[in-house]
Amino acid sequence: MSVSENVTSAIRELVDANHILFDQGVVDGFGHVSARHPERPDRFLLARSMAPALVTEKDVLEFDLDGKPVVPGGPAPYLERFIHGEIYRKRQDVMSVVHSHSPSVVPFSVVTGTKLQPVCHMCGFLSAKGTPVFEIRDFAGPGSDLLITSGKLGAALADSLGEGPAVLMRGHGSTVVASTLRQAVFRAVYTEVGARLQMESMRLGPVTYLTEEETVGTTKTISTQYDRSWFLWLKAARNSPMSQ
Numbered sequence: 098m099s100v101s102e103n104v105t106s107a108i109r110e111l112v113d114a115n116h117i118l119f120d121q122g123v124v125d126g127f128g129h130v131s132a133r134h135p136e137r138p139d140r141f142l143l144a145r146s147m148a149p150a151l152v153t154e155k156d157v158l159e160f161d162l163d164g165k166p167v168v169p170g171g172p173a174p175y176l177e178r179f180i181h182g183e184i185y186r187k188r189q190d191v192m193s194v195v196h197s198h199s200p201s202v203v204p205f206s207v208v209t210g211t212k213l214q215p216v217c218h219m220c221g222f223l224s225a226k227g228t229p230v231f232e233i234r235d236f237a238g239p240g241s242d243l244l245i246t247s248g249k250l251g252a253a254l255a256d257s258l259g260e261g262p263a264v265l266m267r268g269h270g271s272t273v274v275a276s277t278l279r280q281a282v283f284r285a286v287y288t289e290v291g292a293r294l295q296m297e298s299m300r301l302g303p304v305t306y307l308t309e310e311e312t313v314g315t316t317k318t319i320s321t322q323y324d325r326s327w328f329l330w331l332k333a334a335r336n337s338p339m340s341q
């Protein structure tokens with residue numbers, strides 16, 4: 098496969114990921130998904146600033162890790178592209194990043210005393226210790242717009258993510274990472290599902306969460322299955338009235 102074919106196929110899959118994340122209710126008009134460049138680990142692919150469901154191949158731009166478009170003078174980029182660049186810089190293992198405001202996750206970013214934790218096997222990738230919450234006030238003061246609009250804030254968010262799969266952003270949303278694009282999409286969908294299930298479980302009574310060992314076991318088994326949901330969700334997205 099030539100270099101350009103690699104890039105072309107990465108762009109095509111990234112477009113599919115945009116459509117799936119909308120169809121699955123993870124992103125709406127806002128939120129974004131990126132992939133590390135398949136040939137240049139110091140770059141990443143991300144759509145121009147637009148609603149994910151409407152992204153086409155020609156909307157995908159190439160960025161360096163500082164969040165600067167490789168080709169200057171192009172269309173407006175996402176304000177929060179620094180989330181992606183700074184995570185790729187800090188985490189060599191990360192090949193894809195999803196940032197969203199998916200609604201069931203946000204409550205866990207604003208309460209004290211309750212952390213987002215894995216309640217079922219499909220969410221076993223979530224940290225058994227609880228998902229960290231990034232407090233932007235610690236870095237941007239008390240009057241920010243809550244968005245990650247600089248490399249400095251992106252780096253602080255990446256620090257808060259640490260070596261984990263997800264970080265919540267107080268009063269804003271979440272960012273999920275993975276070693277493939279399909280795994281990142283899976284994790285973004287099941288972070289939302291897991292948050293919803295945890296809230297419903299907590300209404301019924303004390304909750305039994307997965308142990309550290311169970312998170313390892315479930316993640317290992319599910320790691321062979323990402324294509325199963327990917328192709329289902331892709332077909333659903335392509336059959337949606339949005340893609341007609």
Ligand SMILES: [Zn+2]
Binds near residue numbers: 177196270
């Ligand atoms: Zn955001």
